[in-house]
Amino acid sequence: DQQVKQNSPSLSVQEGRISILNCDYTNSMFDYFLWYKKYPAEGPTFLISISSIKDKNEDGRFTVFLNKSAKHLSLHIVPSQPGDSAVYFCAFQGGSEKLVFGKGTKLTVNP
Amino acid sequence: KAGVTQTPRYLIKTRGQQVTLSCSPISGHRSVSWYQQTPGQGLQFLFEYFSETQRNKGNFPGRFSGRQFSNSRSEMNVSTLELGDSALYLCASSSGELAGTDTQYFGPGTRLTVL
Numbered sequence: 715d716q717q718v719k720q721n722s723p724s725l726s727v728q729e730g731r732i733s734i735l736n737c738d739y740t741n742s743m744f745d746y747f748l749w750y751k752k753y754p755a756e757g758p759t760f761l762i763s764i765s766s767i768k769d770k771n772e773d774g775r776f777t778v779f780l781n782k783s784a785k786h787l788s789l790h791i792v793p794s795q796p797g798d799s800a801v802y803f804c805a806f807q808g809g810s811e812k813l814v815f816g817k818g819t820k821l822t823v824n825p
Numbered sequence: 826k827a828g829v830t831q832t833p834r835y836l837i838k839t840r841g842q843q844v845t846l847s848c849s850p851i852s853g854h855r856s857v858s859w860y861q862q863t864p865g866q867g868l869q870f871l872f873e874y875f876s877e878t879q880r881n882k883g884n885f886p887g888r889f890s891g892r893q894f895s896n897s898r899s900e901m902n903v904s905t906l907e908l909g910d911s912a913l914y915l916c917a918s919s920s921g922e923l924a925g926t927d928t929q930y931f932g933p934g935t936r937l938t939v940l
Contacts (some may be wrong), residue, residue, distance in 0.1 A: 733919075744836075748928070755933070757915050757934050758915070759918075759931070760928050763928065781880075812858060813870055813917075815867055815868035817867035818867060
């Protein structure tokens with residue numbers, strides 16, 4: 715039973731445009747939501763997070779949106795840059811779960 | 826501050842052998858969590874240690890075990906290796922003070938190949 719779904723395994727965008735990455739979840743006990751970025755041969759790097767009491771958190775070019783009623787989490791990157799090309803994982807904490815990850819979306823930003 | 830370090834980076838073992846992986850957390854961090862990453866299952870939580878005690882455990886068989894030392898360094902052991910244990914094993918450290926919400930910082934991982 716998948717608690718987290720990252721339905722797009724890959725996404726390709728042009729440099730300067732917006733990248734939108736999405737995750738859906740089913741566990742209503744999740745109360746802390748994170749995004750990690752991963753380059754090949756490296757561990758995931760923390761990007762941005764949001765707690766369940768908020769619906770938006772911004773950090774520079776990165777904005778995370780949480781829609782609790784729809785159990786939907788998204789990450790917006792604007793403007794996208796070629797260095798943003800990586801695999802992005804959504805991750806969830808809460809209840810008895812330490813950290814549950816989505817399967818990742820490979821983002822490619824084309825110059 | 827130095828990041829999370831893991832040794833070795835790469836390891837090749839044969840079925841039936843056992844393996845020990847090591848993780849040194851960020852200085853001052855007391856929580857160490859271990860994850861397994863495979864192409865089919867993605868990133869899956871193995872267990873978490875805090876102050877030398879296992880605080881959380883994922884759904885893995887008893888062949889997977891770990892421990893934490895008084896300096897917060899942690900080791901993970903896998904006994905009787907199976908082909909399906911081939912994966913990237915990631916260690917993550919956090920302060921551990923906010924059990925549900927403290928951010929975890931990952932090491933580069935140990936790539937284990939079982940032949």
